[in-house]
Amino acid sequence: MKTAFHTGKKEITVKEVTKPSPGPGEYLVKIKACAICGSDIWWNEDTEENEPVHGHESAGIVEACGEGANKFKVGDKVVCYAILGCGKCVYCKAGVPTNCPDKDFVEGGFQEYSVFAEDLLFSCPDNMDFVTASLLSDAIGVPLRGLRRLKPGKNDKVCVWGLGPLGLLQVMFLKALGVKTIIGLDTVEERLQKAHELGADYTINPLKEDAVAVIKELCNGIGADKAYTYVRHAKATEDIFKSTKEGASICTFVGLDGKYELQEWYERTFVWSFYFTPTEYEENLKFVRDNNIDLKSLISDVYPLEKINEAFIKRFDKPEDSLKIVITMD
Numbered sequence: 001m002k003t004a005f006h007t008g009k010k011e012i013t014v015k016e017v018t019k020p021s022p023g024p025g026e027y028l029v030k031i032k033a034c035a036i037c038g039s040d041i042w043w044n045e046d047t048e049e050n051e052p053v054h055g056h057e058s059a060g061i062v063e064a065c066g067e068g069a070n071k072f073k074v075g076d077k078v079v080c081y082a083i084l085g086c087g088k089c090v091y092c093k094a095g096v097p098t099n100c101p102d103k104d105f106v107e108g109g110f111q112e113y114s115v116f117a118e119d120l121l122f123s124c125p126d127n128m129d130f131v132t133a134s135l136l137s138d139a140i141g142v143p144l145r146g147l148r149r150l151k152p153g154k155n156d157k158v159c160v161w162g163l164g165p166l167g168l169l170q171v172m173f174l175k176a177l178g179v180k181t182i183i184g185l186d187t188v189e190e191r192l193q194k195a196h197e198l199g200a201d202y203t204i205n206p207l208k209e210d211a212v213a214v215i216k217e218l219c220n221g222i223g224a225d226k227a228y229t230y231v232r233h234a235k236a237t238e239d240i241f242k243s244t245k246e247g248a249s250i251c252t253f254v255g256l257d258g259k260y261e262l263q264e265w266y267e268r269t270f271v272w273s274f275y276f277t278p279t280e281y282e283e284n285l286k287f288v289r290d291n292n293i294d295l296k297s298l299i300s301d302v303y304p305l306e307k308i309n310e311a312f313i314k315r316f317d318k319p320e321d322s323l324k325i326v327i328t329m330d
C-alpha cells in the first residue's frame with residue numbers, strides 16, 4: 001500500500017509499505033480521504049526520528065475487523081477521531097479524553113490503510129462523500145465546541161479573529177445560529193471576501209484599519225459581547241481584549257500570546273476550547289444537517305496522495321490561495 005512519509009523539511013515522500021492487519025478490538029480502515037489541518041506544521045520542520053505517518057482528519061471504509069471488534073462491520077463508512085485517552089482517568093471516565101493527561105494524538109490518515117481502535121471510529125452518514133466527511137473528523141468539531149462554550153445569543157455582537165478554514169466555519173455556524181452581528185478579522189483579503197460570502201456582516205483587515213476603533217464603533221461604542229480567536233499573536237491578543245466590552249467572553253482555540261494588563265481582563269470570561277469530545281460527534285452532525293450547512297463551500301482543493309507535497313505547498317506557502325485541502329487515496 002502507499003504511505004506518505006515526512007522525509008525532510010517541506011518534503012513528503014510516498015513509499016510502498018506492507019498493509020497492516022488489525023489486532024484484537026481494532027479495525028483496518030481503507031482511508032478514502034484525509035484533510036490537511038492548520039496544525040500540520042510538522043511539514044515545515046525538520047524530520048524527527050521515528051515520526052508517525054501524519055494525517056488526523058480522515059474518513060474511510062472498514063476493510064477488516066480484528067478479534068472481538070464488533071461495533072462496525074466490513075464495508076461500514078467511518079470517520080476517524082484523533083485523540084486516544086488512557087480510558088482510566090477521571091477525564092476519560094467522564095467522556096472527555098481530550099483532557100486526559102496521558103492522551104495520544106492519533107494520526108496515520110495520509111496512507112491507503114490504517115488501523116484504529118474501536119473508540120476512534122464514528123459512523124459516517126451514508127449520503128455523504130468521503131472528501132466532505134473528512135471535515136467531520138476535526139474541522140467542524142472545533143468551532144461547534146466553541147459555540148457550546150460561549151453560547152452566543154442572536155443579539156450578541158461577535159468577532160471572529162483569524163479566517164482560515166476553522167474561523168470561516170465559525171462564521172458560518174454563528175450565522176446559522178441567527179447571530180445578527182458577526183465581525184470577521186484577517187490580514188488576507190481573499191479570506192475577508194470569503195467570510196462575507198459565508199455570513200460575516202462586517203470584515204476588518206487589522207493591517208489596514210484600527211481594528212479596536214472599528215469594532216467599538218460597530219458595537220455600541222463599547223465593544224463586542226463575544227470573541228473567538230484562531231490567532232496567536234501578541235498584537236491581536238491585546239486588540240481582542242481592548243475590542244471586547246466589560247463582561248465579554250473570549251474563546252481561544254490556540255492560546256494567547258503577548259503581555260496584557262489586568263485592566264484588560266476586567267470582568268471578562270476567558271475560555272480555551274480544544275477539539276471536541278466523542279459524545280459531541282452526533283450533535284455536530286445534527287447541527288450541520290439541521291442548518292443545511294454547505295461544508296463543500298469550505299473545500300478549495302482535492303489532491304491525490306501522489307501529489308500530497310504540492311497540496312502542502314499550496315496550504316502553507318500560499319494561504320491566500322486555498323481553504324480546506326483534502327487528500328484522496330484513490
Ligand SMILES: [Zn+2]
Pocket residue numbers: 037038039056057138139
Ligand atoms: Zn486537525
Ligand SMILES: [Zn+2]
Pocket residue numbers: 085086087088089090091092093097100101102103
Ligand atoms: Zn485518561
